[in-house]
Amino acid sequence: MSAFKIEPILRSLHAKFGPMVTLRIGTRPAIFIADRTLAHEALIHGGAVFADRPPAVATRKILSSNQHNISSSFYGPTWRLLRRNLTAEILHLSRVKSYTHARNWVLQILQNRFESQAKAGRPIYGTINFMVAEMGWDPEVWEDPMAFKPERFLNSGGETFDITGSREIKMMPFGAGRRICPAYGLAILHLEYFVANLIWRFEWKAVDGDDVDLTEKEEFTVVMKNPLQAQICPRLK
Ligand code: HEM
Structure with missing residues (x-):
């Protein structure tokens, strides 16, 4: 099984x-x-x-x-x-900085692809993997755990959320302890970089009647059974 x-x-x-x-x-x-x-x-x-x-x-x-x-x-x-x-x-901050060129290159490829898809007017299929473990759903830790509320990670004290779980585990998408994903910094940097740029450059709209469906499907990793469909439109002319 x-x-x-x-x-x-x-x-x-x-x-x-x-x-x-x-x-x-x-x-x-x-x-x-x-x-x-x-x-x-x-x-x-x-x-x-x-x-x-x-x-x-x-x-x-x-x-x-x-x-x-x-x-x-x-x-x-x-x-x-x-x-x-x-x-x-590989993962030291000084090395990560040296990959700026590669990051920009990849962003350009994504942007070109999305621009031509936006022109063709087709919805695009994106696949997002959510690390939905029981721990990340704990309603004692997270208010309304299934709701998309990115602001829950901002707190007024200016302290950033500790994803390593060293003091307390509230979610653990990268594992925890000695075998924690050594690339979590690089992974978060890249996620923020690409998501921020793609939202800045394109307007993303849900295709009519299509809701976010978190049903899972097993492939090499766990993927969305019904991938998100989005209509994209370049923001900057
Ligand atoms: C969003 C992206 C990523 C997520 C969610 C993720 C998550 C994880 C998780 C859950 C583990 C297992 C931790 C454990 O066994 O306790 C892991 C291990 C690992 N990850 Fe990642 N990872 C990501 C990206 C990356 C990237 C980009 C790299 C390489 C550049 C990487 C390299 C590794 C390695 C080498 C290990 C094994 C560490 C060890 O056993 O000491 N990961 N990752």
């Missing part, structure tokens, strides 16, 4: 048995944690214990160069070396 199909089953198991459920999948027990405080306890306080990865099955060993890539390697010297190399050589 794929991880995706098991999700509704897990949701009902959590509702019945509480935020921690253990299932035997294959030969190993698999523990599922649905509570953000337990996740914080495991990933931040017990960080070193839970930063390891299990031995891979034969097919995964081939795909992961026998677990010699950063995401599947054991928590040890190989992982530390790969992580340090990636963080210092």
